[in-house]
Amino acid sequence: MPITSRHLLGLEGVPKEDIQLILDTATTFREVLDRPIKRVPTLQGKTIVNLFFESSTRTRISFELAERRLSADVVNFAVAGSSVAKGETLKDTARNIEAMKIDMVVVRHSSPGAALFLSRVVNANVINAGDGTHEHPTQALLDMYTIREKFGKLEGLHVCIVGDISHSRVALSNIYGLQIMGATVSVCGPKTLIPKDIEKLGVRVYYNVEEAIRNTDILNVLRIQLERQDRSFFPSTREYHNYFGITKEKLEKAVKPITIMHPGPINRDVEISADVADGENSVILQQVLNGVAVRMAVLYLLGTGEGK
């Protein structure tokens, strides 16, 4: 059964079968990553452009590795030194790139809906690598893959996302994806960083980390974006760390060991203490490895087969 969409723009409303297929397919690619030659010829002849209008080292490298390991031709397009800096619009950029006969576009942009916008103006398959504060579907997929790898399932698990929920595409994609797969999601953070009416998405809200920890199997700790601090969403990083930072002391109060995730890059000893990030229950590095496999799966599923 093929995937039902030509693009991966977000996880909201994606059929459960599609997510299942992506995760299952990723298992195959995860095995490829353990081979001596970590490369398969699957997307030979396909040209993929990584359109990054926002700096992101990790996601771009992860996508680029995934693309190269599928033998695609890869073009990187970052804002610095490009015509975007000269005032060219996303639409113009996209049309120009398409004129160069690109098969797939991976796009990172600061505006919510940018990937959707792109999918409307180009014929290539579009993969959203993060659109502002909207969605970051491949991050949520790799998070789900990592959870499934550790727990053997997603259904019935309880995941708590801690941090700046208001400005987090990772949180939103995880909420949608995990709920579709039957997991329970809660969020925890200072009230100033919890968006209005989020309970209507079916998530429970905690303002107290200890309380959140008591009821969860997995903590997905978000990066605190220090650059947003000019609007003073919380008094100081010190206060944040003391009350919302994930530390060994807080985790010791839990009845069971809690799996720790973080989408990176980590502000050590702000949202998470170093010993927790590097601790035995941390799967942060597995997330990075699985990210490549999951992205290979998405590229494979969108990039092959014309019957969609």
Add this chain to the structure above:
Amino acid sequence: MKILLKNGHIIEPHSGLDLLADILIVDGIIEKIGTKISVGASIQKYELDGKIVAPGFMDMHVHLREPGYEHKETIETGLAAAASGGFSAVCCMPNTNPPIDDASVVKYIKEKAAKVKNGLVDVFPVAAATKGREGNELSPMMELAEAGAVAFSDDGSPIENSEVMKRAMEYADMVGKIIIQHPEDRSLTKGGVMNEGFVSTSIGLPPMPAIAEEIMIMRDVMIAEYANTRYHAAHISTAGSVEIIRQAKKRGLKVTCEVTPHHFTLTEEVVRSFDTNTKMNPPLRTQEDIEAIKAGLKDGTIDVIASDHAPHSFDEKEVEFLEAPFGIVGLETALGLAVTELVHPKILSINQLIEKFSINPRKILNLPVIKISMGEKANLTIIDTEKEWRVDVSKFKSKSKNSPFNGRILKGKSCGIINSGIFCL
């Protein structure tokens, strides 16, 4: 030139006139109203079949964009859109470049408008309340009024400083004019592009809370009460705003307000499409807000329906949502939406509709109310409330096509206006 309108349903709410009759117009003046007026064959005759003949409609909130943004709209195209939408008069907002904060700009607009189809559509400029619309120093209101400005507003931007607002209201009041506020507490809407609530949370768009509008209206109402002046809130959009105005009116304050057709037609749900034609300021709100607005229109809390016609060129709107400018065109859909959403569902009578489109704006601006009687200048809007039509932006007279209503079926349309001796179908 002689024109005979046959079998029009003439409605003049302020005088109670309501009859089926013919109207004979000679050189732009109503010469005769009566049944079975017979005239020679040389006269232009129009069979109206009972269509409504109302005092000419006015859209008191329009951005004509000239001078400065002629790629979006010009006075000529904007007035063509107004005529096509059934408006024989518009107020144009001062956020032009240069802004309307100098008498020369008022005169420029009036002179230019008078030349468009020989003055078919009357243009009443709303001048800036503060210099450069910057909210700091008062604009030369007396001079602007003398040049033809009918009201003052920094529209597009709110007058944020309370002291400046108080002085602007006092000064304008002395000139006999009103301050029209774009009510928005910008400290609460920084970076926002849509209503704050479940939808903004669901799709991650930066939010603008309803209270940003309400706080500003509340403050302004308090200033108006204290300064004992009039006050007009532009394009209100929330249930809270309606209630604040309702209470202010109950207390006898000289407070008025307007609402746009899109704010009683669409909810924030349509923003899920990320269509930049759903991006406007104030943003689209919730169904509850729509219900409150409809109730406010019905009980008279909301005085005026105005389009907030905000043209933007195709390429300005075809960008990412955050980068897109706020606003949609509205002149050519306002009447159709109002009849479809308010008259047919019996929220407003046709008389109330005429009040909100013709009588009340003129009263608020201290302009003479249009009369349909012998010897008066013919300034009429003719409406077919039963006409079903599909909105097609490619047929818009406006230079810009940024409407979220493209393709929508509406019931009710203007079939023409008469003003300055010209009949425009």
Add this chain to the structure above:
Amino acid sequence: MKIKSKIIDEKGLERTLTRLAHEIIERNKGIESLAIVGIKTRGEFIAKRLAKIIGELENKEINVGLLDITLYRDDLRTLHEQPVLKGTEILFDVTDKSIILVDDVLFTGRTIRAALDELVDLGRPATIQLVVLIDRGHRQLPIKADFVGKNVPTSLNEQIKVKLKEVDEEDSVLIVQLDED
């Protein structure tokens, strides 16, 4: 689709596999450094059966790996439907091994080309030898099997259907006539 003839039955399959097992052992002079790799789907089960027979004959366990060649197919761009990935499972190092590559039917040779490419990417085998149950001809690439269960000349509007108990209801090999469109 209509069955034209049954060319191998259950007993026949057993005999063929036993013969192939003997040939493999004989030609390799034992099973030292031998490993069997089956191409999914039906090559997998034939490989496992061969391994079992060889293991019993030599009284020694033999490594079995499974190959899913989907990622190496040369028709991914043009395929109408997306193939489902089944995953390659080779848990031993192929380097310096003599790999017995197993498939059910040898036809155009494209599957074997893909399998060879994948095997080479997994390491550097000492040799790769090809075993097929049926060789039906019509090669499009210069590929030849080292061990053949049965040579079956076919026409292009015929198909070879290998049925195995592991996935089908019986063990048999059929020639079927393709429907004419």
